[in-house]
Amino acid sequence: DGGITQSPKYLFRKEGQNVTLSCEQNLNHDAMYWYRQDPGQGLRLIYYSQIVNDFQKGDIAEGYSVSREKKESFPLTVTSAQKNPTAFYLCASSTQGAANEKLFFGSGTQLSVL
Amino acid sequence: SQQGEEDPQALSIQEGENATMNCSYKTSINNLQWYRQNSGRGLVHLILIRSNEREKHSGRLRVTLDTSKKSSSLLITASRAADTASYFCATTDTGRRALTFGSGTRLQVQP
Numbered sequence: 001d002g003g004i005t006q007s008p009k010y011l012f013r014k015e016g017q018n019v020t021l022s023c024e025q026n027l028n029h030d031a032m033y034w035y036r037q038d039p040g041q042g043l044r045l046i047y048y049s050q051i052v053n054d055f056q057k058g059d060i061a062e063g064y065s066v067s068r069e070k071k072e073s074f075p076l077t078v079t080s081a082q083k084n085p086t087a088f089y090l091c092a093s094s095t096q097g098a099a100n101e102k103l104f105f106g107s108g109t110q111l112s113v114l
Numbered sequence: 115s116q117q118g119e120e121d122p123q124a125l126s127i128q129e130g131e132n133a134t135m136n137c138s139y140k141t142s143i144n145n146l147q148w149y150r151q152n153s154g155r156g157l158v159h160l161i162l163i164r165s166n167e168r169e170k171h172s173g174r175l176r177v178t179l180d181t182s183k184k185s186s187s188l189l190i191t192a193s194r195a196a197d198t199a200s201y202f203c204a205t206t207d208t209g210r211r212a213l214t215f216g217s218g219t220r221l222q223v224q225p
Contacts, residue, residue: 004156006156031211033212033213035215040220041217041218042202042215042216042217042218043157043202043215044215045212045213045214048211048212050211056212058212088154090156090157092156092157100144100145100162100164100206102147102159102162103147103149103157103159103204103213104159105156105157105158106156107155107156108154108155108156110154
């Protein structure tokens, strides 16, 4: 089945620890995105990538880092600099940039702080 | 930044009734999209309407776009309990190639 796979579904972070959220897609999409969702809120853009080895900051990039070494993969690292990391993280992809394209979403990762 | 803002924040209706959700945005857009999210899940694309379109239909969904008022509405006709979810509008402006989402409307359809 084609789609986007996020793992793990639940993740716990200790204070001062970096954690990495995985996002893999087999849709052959060029563009990938990371969004953060707080309870009862909309989605806020963290980072996005239009092409391999290139990515841009979104609205709330501080405390996060990404890499795009392969077309299929766009991992997100939540660093210790992110002081309020508890949220639901959603990865998405589209065939090209989202100007006229719909996004396909993964099922999300819930990150909590111990 | 939140480009789109939905109204109402929450809506509770009976099965069979119609549900209308509104979205307002601030800047010029290329298109506007509507997504649905079941609790604790990812979002699913419902419909895309381009800036030069005024109305679009898909099954029980009807979307309108008024660029002069910078607003859109999503109408779900003959609602079902399975329509219970949060609904988000999302826009792309000319400045960047990523969607900006609104805060969402939580729809509860009572059986």
